[in-house]
Amino acid sequence: MTNSTANEPEPSDSLKTFGLVHKAFRKRAGLTQEEFAPLVRYQPATVASIEQGRRLPPRVYVERAEEVLDAFGVLRAAAKYATRQPGLASWFRRWADLEGQAITLCTFENRLVPGLLQTEAYAYTLFNERLPVLTDAQIDAQLAARADRQHLLTELPNTAFSFIVEEHVIRRGTGGPDVTRELIDRLLEVTQLRNVEVQLMPSARNVHAGLDGPIQLLETPENEWFGYCEGQESGQFIASPQTISVLQLRYAKLRSQALTPDDSRSLLEQTRGAL
Template identity: 85%
Template sequence: MTNSTTNEPEPSDSLKTFGLVHKAFRKRAGLTQEEFAPLVRYQPSTVASIEQGRRLPPRVYVERAEEVLDAFGVLRAAAKYATRQPGLASWFRKWADLEEQAISLYTFENRLVPGLLQTEEYSRTLFNERVPVLTDSQIEAQLAARAERQRLLAERPNTVFNFIVEEHVIRRGTGGTQVTRELIDHILTVTELRNVELQLMPMARSVHAGLDGPIRLLETPENEWFGYCEGQRNGQFIADPETISVLHMRYAKLRSQALTPDDSRSLMERTRGAL
């Protein structure tokens, strides 16, 4: 998500604490994770991740769990102190929380393949080349967290995911030919999901609306829109309606300038065949 080494953190003490409290109330209610999950309308894997302290509990999840488990307000109170990791900027914690609740997620990238679409080997290549250098344990933690986050695509079938990616990002060959083949195969598979759409911005288009950099937009269940933009080692969480309006206009223009999803698939298949 960001270029900081803390962007995909290991479990924090506050998340672990929330998970333990949650688990205690669930067991008090005599429910297994599999029995509890449909009651809050989430997958059992999400419940497990939250109880293990590996996932920040979405606000709507906390409210549903509070009601189902009759937790006396304890879960709601504990959630206020649950953060991903000390030192992680507040704007990122807020975005990560909202991302897990979003009903629409729009992403434009001109630097690398968005994290939600990466393969493990593509991600590993990026982390191996990180400056300052990451330790092996840091890399493994980053990979595990990224894989956990990618579950959003499968676990939220009613969420609309739209990605616009520069063609040159796919053609760059990050990690080598085999990694690129696997990456394209993975993207082609993921975009078969009805709620996941990818458009390539062709290299033949010399000018487009995204030249100022990456754009991320999301819509909450309450139909509020937020944005997020990245720099080298910082990020900006955006709630200002005027700025959101500008980003929407730019993203809409990008969608009209990029290839259609079908044409994008055809281009990736041709690229894959030429490797």
């Protein structure tokens, strides 16, 4: 994502409209957000975000809401027009929309800890060092958007998340020892989730399949695969089957070259103990 104000996760008119329509049907059904949330198998915080227009409703959410609220197809129709404002970089919007529907998400990173795994303190350090400099309000907006995305790990319990992170990213000590300790605690906590797998690529592995850069892959409920690669001030959404095949091949090799999940946990624990 870029450093400009265009990346602030501000609600779009279409998302606000969907949120208001959703809220009206929920109230018509006589349900509070807390009562409605378990019926669609999402958290109350997600319902609140959607009704406030801060989050794009995942397709499965829309279908469940349609059924629970008996919305006459109105929510399904409104969702077709719900899009994010340039609150996310233009190249990231389509990926972010699919991310909330994915049944498989694979991420390899050799620059920093993936956003879904970051702590608030770690993320704050990154945003605080951005150039051009961000205002306090922009940083707060970025942190809120990141925290909202992280709900995917628990809101999509049937989605398989795979993360491969270079060991040196953890050892860099971004933010200092306290931030790093909290970050490692977060990673260890996440690995307790049955649908999340975290592997470290050891620094001792001087050659591996990810030297060309980060890789992100996802699989939709229709078993379609897409990829995404991001660089300085740019990003590329990938739909080409040929390119996806290459990225899948590389990611499979990376999983075999990285430490096992158990060995990765051990390395994280040793790293934390040395701080």
